[in-house]
Amino acid sequence: MNQLAYPQFKILLVDDEPSFLRSMSLTLERHGLNNLLTCPEPHQVKSLMAEHNIGLVLLDLTMPVISGQELLTWLTEEYPDVSVIIFSGLNQVDAAVNCVKQGAFDYIVKTADPEQILEAIKRAIHTQELSLENQALRAQLLSSELKKADHFANFITADPNMMSTFRYLESIASSSQPVLITGESGVGKELIAGAIHELSGRRGPLVSVNVAGLDDNIFSDTLFGHARGAFTGADKVRQGLVESAAGGTLFLDEIGDLSPMSQVKLLRLLQEGEYYPIGSDRPKRIQARVVVATHQNLVEQQQQGKFRKDLYFRLRTHMVSIPPLRERLNDLPLLIDHFMRQACDELRKPQLNIPNNLAIQLQQYSFPGNVRELRALVYDAVSQSDQSQLNISVFQQLTGSSPIDVFERSVRFPEDQPLPTLTQLSKLLVEEAMNRANHNQSLAARMLGISQPALSKRLKNMKEGEE
Numbered sequence: 261m262n263q264l265a266y267p268q269f270k271i272l273l274v275d276d277e278p279s280f281l282r283s284m285s286l287t288l289e290r291h292g293l294n295n296l297l298t299c300p301e302p303h304q305v306k307s308l309m310a311e312h313n314i315g316l317v318l319l320d321l322t323m324p325v326i327s328g329q330e331l332l333t334w335l336t337e338e339y340p341d342v343s344v345i346i347f348s349g350l351n352q353v354d355a356a357v358n359c360v361k362q363g364a365f366d367y368i369v370k371t372a373d374p375e376q377i378l379e380a381i382k383r384a385i386h387t388q389e390l391s392l393e394n395q396a397l398r399a400q401l402l403s404s405e406l407k408k409a410d411h412f413a414n415f416i417t418a419d420p421n422m423m424s425t426f427r428y429l430e431s432i433a434s435s436s437q438p439v440l441i442t443g444e445s446g447v448g449k450e451l452i453a454g455a456i457h458e459l460s461g462r463r464g465p466l467v468s469v470n471v472a473g474l475d476d477n478i479f480s481d482t483l484f485g486h487a488r489g490a491f492t493g494a495d496k497v498r499q500g501l502v503e504s505a506a507g508g509t510l511f512l513d514e515i516g517d518l519s520p521m522s523q524v525k526l527l528r529l530l531q532e533g534e535y536y537p538i539g540s541d542r543p544k545r546i547q548a549r550v551v552v553a554t555h556q557n558l559v560e561q562q563q564q565g566k567f568r569k570d571l572y573f574r575l576r577t578h579m580v581s582i583p584p585l586r587e588r589l590n591d592l593p594l595l596i597d598h599f600m601r602q603a604c605d606e607l608r609k610p611q612l613n614i615p616n617n618l619a620i621q622l623q624q625y626s627f628p629g630n631v632r633e634l635r636a637l638v639y640d641a642v643s644q645s646d647q648s649q650l651n652i653s654v655f656q657q658l659t660g661s662s663p664i665d666v667f668e669r670s671v672r673f674p675e676d677q678p679l680p681t682l683t684q685l686s687k688l689l690v691e692e693a694m695n696r697a698n699h700n701q702s703l704a705a706r707m708l709g710i711s712q713p714a715l716s717k718r719l720k721n722m723k724e725g726e727e
């Protein structure tokens with residue numbers, strides 16, 4: 261299997277001792293940190309920095325001709341966004357304090373425990389990744405355009421909050437950090453996971469698994485696989501889904517239902533980037549980006565002790581929340597139209613006309629099953645339609661009554677008061693529709709059952725009448 265380059269930027273190792281460069285490179289590669297450049301000649305650092313995308317420099321302090329100290333000064337001035345870790349043969353507090361004051365990320369004694377050295381390097385990589393993402397995020401938020409709108413084409417929406425979410429997702433597209441997607445059941449979390457995968461440009465597959473109800477053994481076996489002979493019946497090596505998703509995305513759905521033991525294993529996978537297939541003592545490195553989703557409220561779960569706090573904090577590095585359909589009612593006409601077309605194509609029927617007031621009628625309904633429920637209703641309606649108009653009886657059962665019925669039941673004109681004029685009533689109706697449609701004239705016109713130019717004319721007349 262081809263190893264992917266990790267991290268996304270290069271790590272430059274500078275030391276005049278070739279043996280140290282060799283052993284350090286081997287240690288890093290063994291732990292999956294393979295995007296390395298080594299440099300035994302300190303005077304080459306400047307040209308290497310100019311030629312490559314370097315995000316972290318591991319710098320020996322004591323070198324001939326140009327010292328590490330001198331290079332650190334130069335690096336912090338010329339490349340303030342690059343992290344530098346100083347390596348030294350000497351355990352000197354003064355030197356360490358000086359280097360950190362000068363901007364070094366850390367100061368490590370060469371003879372320190374390799375685990376400790378790795379820990380510091382991983383920390384520097386994590387910080388660097390977050391800082392790169394912050395830069396991308398800032399740039400993305402300043403521009404209101406979506407760069408890769410195509411990737412969101414399957415998610416039908418005109419909701420401004422969803423547009424911001426898309427921009428955010430674009431800005432974190434290349435990150436290797438996990439993404440947490442929350443939202444009620446049926447809001448489209450899996451669709452969003454698909455878009456995140458497409459946006460990432462990763463060539464590997466998107467592998468999805470629903471982890472609800474998996475006991476810990478099945479969770480480990482499914483995700484991490486097993487070695488031959490790991491347990492009775494394990495007569496062949498099994499590749500886990502983490503490995504199947506190499507170079508791509510691993511999507512874990514219903515993460516809020518993960519058992520406590522499996523939560524520990526997932527945390528370890530995310531923190532260490534390593535896992536052990538069952539029955540094997542050789543760690544494997546995860547090469548997939550992890551995206552998780554849940555309809556549960558993880559904050560509450562965490563407060564009730566059902567979800568680990570540390571895992572929640574690890575997962576929420578990047579988090580998006582998809583609002584329920586009842587909070588983005590402007591999407592109703594778009595979604596009804598989209599699903600009507602889809603259903604007609606699938607059922608080989610000619611396209612149907614949708615009654616103008618259907619979307620308004622449905623605004624009264626709370627859609628507990630969200631978009632999935634709306635989709636099923638539209639499919640049902642299409643299958644029951646045998647004329648050119650969409651059969652709306654399916655929807656009427658839901659809302660129970662038409663807007664006129666509701667109006668008649670709720671509005672009573674006091675008998676001892678004069679009636680409002682038709683002009684006054686129509687003005688009220690137009691104002692109400694404009695408010696409900698967030699001042700979108702096309703949508704308000706659909707609600708009122710008139711054309712957009714007719715509404716525009718009425719609005720103009722109303723304005724002139726006020727002046």
Ligand SMILES: Nc1ncnc2c1ncn2[C@@H]1O[C@H](COP(=O)(O)OP(=O)(O)OP(=O)(O)O)[C@@H](O)[C@H]1O
Nearest residue numbers: 414415416444445446447448449450451555631632
């Ligand atoms: N905005 C949307 N545009 C088009 N189709 C959508 C949209 N949102 C959801 N859908 C469709 O609704 C159905 C449910 O979506 P999805 O499975 O992504 O929801 P979910 O939030 O992952 O649900 P659950 O929590 O139950 O797993 C799918 O058929 C999906 O294609």
